[in-house]
Amino acid sequence: MPEVKVYRSGALIARSESAPGVTILKHLSDAGIFLDAPCGGRGRCGKCLVRLSPDGAETRACQTSITGDMDVYIPGEMEMEIAGDDAAAKGATVAADEPLGVAVDIGTTTVVAHLTSLRTGIRAATASGVNAQRPYGADVISRIQYCASNGHEQLTALIRGQLRDLITRACADAGADPRGIEYISIAGNTIMEHLAAGLSPVGMGVAPFRPLSLFGDETPVWDDLGVAHGATVYFAPAISSYVGGDITAGMLSAGLEDTEGPCVYIDIGTNGEIAMKLGERYLCCATAAGPAFEGAEISMGMAAVPGAVNHVVWEDGAVKYTTIGGAPAEGLCGSGLLDALALLVRQGAVDETGRLLPREETSGAISEYLESRDGKNIFRLARGCKVYMDYADVRKLQLAKSAIAAGIQTLLTHAGIDEGGVRAFVLAGGFGSFMDKDSAAAIGLFPKIFLPATRAVGNTAGEGAALALRSAEARATLGAMRERCEYIELSTSSVFNEQFVEQMMF
Ligand code: FES
Numbered sequence: 001m002p003e004v005k006v007y008r009s010g011a012l013i014a015r016s017e018s019a020p021g022v023t024i025l026k027h028l029s030d031a032g033i034f035l036d037a038p039c040g041g042r043g044r045c046g047k048c049l050v051r052l053s054p055d056g057a058e059t060r061a062c063q064t065s066i067t068g069d070m071d072v073y074i075p076g077e078m079e080m081e082i083a084g085d086d087a088a089a090k091g092a093t094v095a096a097d098e099p100l101g102v103a104v105d106i107g108t109t110t111v112v113a114h115l116t117s118l119r120t121g122i123r124a125a126t127a128s129g130v131n132a133q134r135p136y137g138a139d140v141i142s143r144i145q146y147c148a149s150n151g152h153e154q155l156t157a158l159i160r161g162q163l164r165d166l167i168t169r170a171c172a173d174a175g176a177d178p179r180g181i182e183y184i185s186i187a188g189n190t191i192m193e194h195l196a197a198g199l200s201p202v203g204m205g206v207a208p209f210r211p212l213s214l215f216g217d218e219t220p221v222w223d224d225l226g227v228a229h230g231a232t233v234y235f236a237p238a239i240s241s242y243v244g245g246d247i248t249a250g251m252l253s254a255g256l257e258d259t260e261g262p263c264v265y266i267d268i269g270t271n272g273e274i275a276m277k278l279g280e281r282y283l284c285c286a287t288a289a290g291p292a293f294e295g296a297e298i299s300m301g302m303a304a305v306p307g308a309v310n311h312v313v314w315e316d317g318a319v320k321y322t323t324i325g326g327a328p329a330e331g332l333c334g335s336g337l338l339d340a341l342a343l344l345v346r347q348g349a350v351d352e353t354g355r356l357l358p359r360e361e362t363s364g365a366i367s368e369y370l371e372s373r374d375g376k377n378i379f380r381l382a383r384g385c386k387v388y389m390d391y392a393d394v395r396k397l398q399l400a401k402s403a404i405a406a407g408i409q410t411l412l413t414h415a416g417i418d419e420g421g422v423r424a425f426v427l428a429g430g431f432g433s434f435m436d437k438d439s440a441a442a443i444g445l446f447p448k449i450f451l452p453a454t455r456a457v458g459n460t461a462g463e464g465a466a467l468a469l470r471s472a473e474a475r476a477t478l479g480a481m482r483e484r485c486e487y488i489e490l491s492t493s494s495v496f497n498e499q500f501v502e503q504m505m506f
Contacts, residue, residue, distance in 0.1 A: 002066050006033060007073045010054075024050060024061040024072055029135040035061055035074055036303065038296035040137025040146055045297050050074050093175045094124045100181045102167055102227075103469040105246070105462030106188030106196055107131065108140055108270060109294070109303075111162055112462050115170040118183060121470050124174035132162040133195070138296045139270035140191040144205035152200045159196050164226055181227035185469035187236040187461040189244035189271075190214075197235060198222065204241040214238045215245055216479050234475065236461075236468060237482045242286035247273045248478050248485075249464025250428045251282075254457045257477060262417050263424040264408060264450070268431050270294060272404040275485070276411045282485035283414055285496075287407040292400040293334040293431055298393045300386075302331035304434070309336035309387055311436065314343050317365045321381055329387045335434045340389055341397050342439035344379055345506045352506045354398040356391040398504060401445045406490075406499035408446055413495045414488055425450040428460045444506060 001017040004027055018027045025048055028035050039045035041062035049058040051073040061072075094100065099118040104111070112128040133155050136146045143155060171178045186196060190211050194201040197219075199212045216237030221227060236245030251257075251265055261277035270291040275284040295301030295308070302308050306325035309332045313320050321336070323329050332340060344350040347366040349357055356377045359370040371378050373390070380388040412419065425446065427433070433456045441448045467474040490496040 003069045004066060005071050006031070007054075007071065008075075018066045020067060021065050024064050024066060024070075025135065027066060028061065028072070028074070033074065034130060035135060036138075037062060037135050038138030038142075038291060038294075040142030041135075042142070042145075045138075047296070094122075094180075096177070096180075098176070098180065100124070100176060101183040101185065101469045102170070102181055103462060103466035104163065104166075104184065104186045104188075105459060105465055106159065106186060106192040107246070107459075107461070108143075108189065108192060109134070109138070111159070111166065112459070113163065113166040113170055114462065114466055115167070115174055115176065115181075116466060116469060118470060123466075124176060125170040127166040127169040127173070129162065129166065131192075132158040138294060139291050140189060140201075141205065141270075143191060143195070144201050147195075147200060148202045148205060152195060152198075152202070155195045156198050159192070160222065160225065163196070164224065167226065178226045179228050182231050183469060184221060184225075184227065184231065184233045185236070185465045186233065187245045187249035187465035187468075189246050190238040190241050191244070193235045193238065193245055209241045211238065211241045214240075214482070216475075216482060234468060236465060237478050239284055239482055239485050240286070240487045242271055243273050243275070243284050243487060246461035246464075247275060247284070248481055249468065250457075250460035251275055251277075251464075251481065252474065252478055253460045253463035253467055254426050254428060256282075256426070257481065259424060261424075262415060262422050263426065264411070264422055265426040265428060266404070266408070266432070266446070267428040268293060268404060268445075269429055270296075272407055274404075274407045274411055276415055278415050278417075280484055282481065283411050283488060284485055285407050285411060285488040285490050287403040287490060289400040289403045290396065292393075292396040293337065295331065295333050295337065298332065298337060298396060299390050300331040300388060301337065301393075302333055304333040304335075304430075307331070308333035309340075309381065310434065312336055312339035312343055312381065314347060314366075319343065319369055319381055329381065329385055331387060332389065334431050335436065337389070337393075337397060338435050338443065338445075339439045340379065340381075341394060342436070342442040344389075344394070345443055349379065350394055350506060354394055354504065354506060356389075356394045397443075398506075401443050402500055402503040405444055405446065405503035406496050409499040409503065410488065410490060410493055410496045413499075419447040419449050422450060423453060425454045427454060427456045428458070430459055432456050433458045444503060 006014040037048045048061040050061045101118045103114045115124045191201045215235035221231040221233040236249040238244040263277040265275045272287040272289040307327040307330035311322045359367045378388045378390045
């Protein structure tokens with residue numbers, strides 16, 4: 001059997017045998033080594049790059065098979081991603097006889113678990129990490145496709161193993177015994193909830209996009225989680241395949257039940273889930289915005305890790321930017337991409353149809369930042385800086401913003417109200433918190449008239465799971481919200497199709 005040695009930052013980190021013919025990506029994943037693979041190994045994103053010698057050319061790990069003994073050099077920044085995201089925050093030490101619960105937010109990208117006293121509601125410790133399924137794709141579609149070819153069991157085992165690890169870490173931090181955990185409340189999108197519950201998500205990947213469950217009920221926890229015997233697990237109720245328990249839990253914790261509306265709630269990730277509160281009623285929809293705002297499938301896109309450009313502004317006639325951690329610029333994360341695009345639109349370097357103009361067609365100082373590279377127009381952040389955006393990146397972001405903006409307009413049309421009638425605009429999720437609201441409005445991600453009513457609420461799914469953890473009333477409210485919610489399917493909506501074309505314009 002071939003032997004594979006894996007190096008990171010020059011150091012040997014793993015050495016193991018591999019069956020011949022297996023891809024490097026699969027080998028690394030089996031060995032528990034994280035390599036970013038946004039397209040799930042389909043050879044499309046070009047992000048799973050490794051080298052086979054220290055100075056050799058980069059090759060895609062998902063497209064390179066192991067044929068004999070091999071040295072594999074993986075990039076160092078993924079180490080930082082795990083280090084940056086893996087966190088355990090200690091709250092209070094709990095008494096030995098304290099009844100405990102865990103509120104869990106299973107995101108497609110990260111997983112967060114809060115160990116909580118069921119008696120006092122005090123959060124004893126929090127543990128988090130990059131979702132262990134990440135090597136099987138950055139978005140839910142890639143994960144579903146993996147399950148369609150290979151079954152869902154491996155992804156179920158990965159998330160369950162990760163939950164066990166997070167619970168163990170949180171308990172160690174709080175000095176608690178995991179066997180004291182009696183209740184687990186989980187909020188995730190419908191695909192993540194299926195995989196954690198041991199259900200196949202494959203039916204949600206093909207028309208008519210049917211989930212096996214919409215959850216919202218309590219069941220006995222699975223065997224190997226290491227918690228109290230007979231403990232209960234609750235999954236927040238989903239509304240459809242693409243509007244999940246993370247959204248209902250998020251709406252609850254953002255206080256939508258207490259508002260009369262009209263109020264628009266939006267969570268932008270690889271999908272854009274949008275809900276509207278109107279009196280007692282909810283309308284909701286999901287748009288396939290694609291992973292562009294997460295930096296996937298963008299030339300220099302990357303996760304929000306050290307070295308990612310996170311803010312770009314035009315100041316004193318020049319481009320200024322910052323990076324996460326102040327590290328040298330390596331690429332652009334979602335908020336940086338949004339700012340860069342807004343800057344190009346404001347400076348007239350992207351026209352209203354979304355064309356990135358060549359230097360000759362622009363005037364003023366912005367033209368200094370425009371170049372031709374292999375015959376394609378690009379915008380470079382600074383002379384000598386390796387980070388740029390090209391015309392195709394602009395197009396992908398344009399499609400993503402149009403999908404979100406058209407989703408908002410479709411809900412407004414169904415509700416029979418105009419943009420000015422919206423009293424509150426709630427931005428949920430990490431991206432909603434970090435992005436510059438003016439940049440988002442400048443590219444038309446949402447109407448400018450929403451700006452004064454905009455409120456970023458952060459990752460609300462975990463907070464909603466925490467509410468459901470301790471309160472039967474909160475769980476009943478979540479169920480009632482689902483009953484009062486009308487789901488609007490956008491793929492067959494003529495309003496959405498018309499708006500999608502209209503909202504493409506800058
Ligand atoms: S190209 Fe290999 S994971 Fe996307």
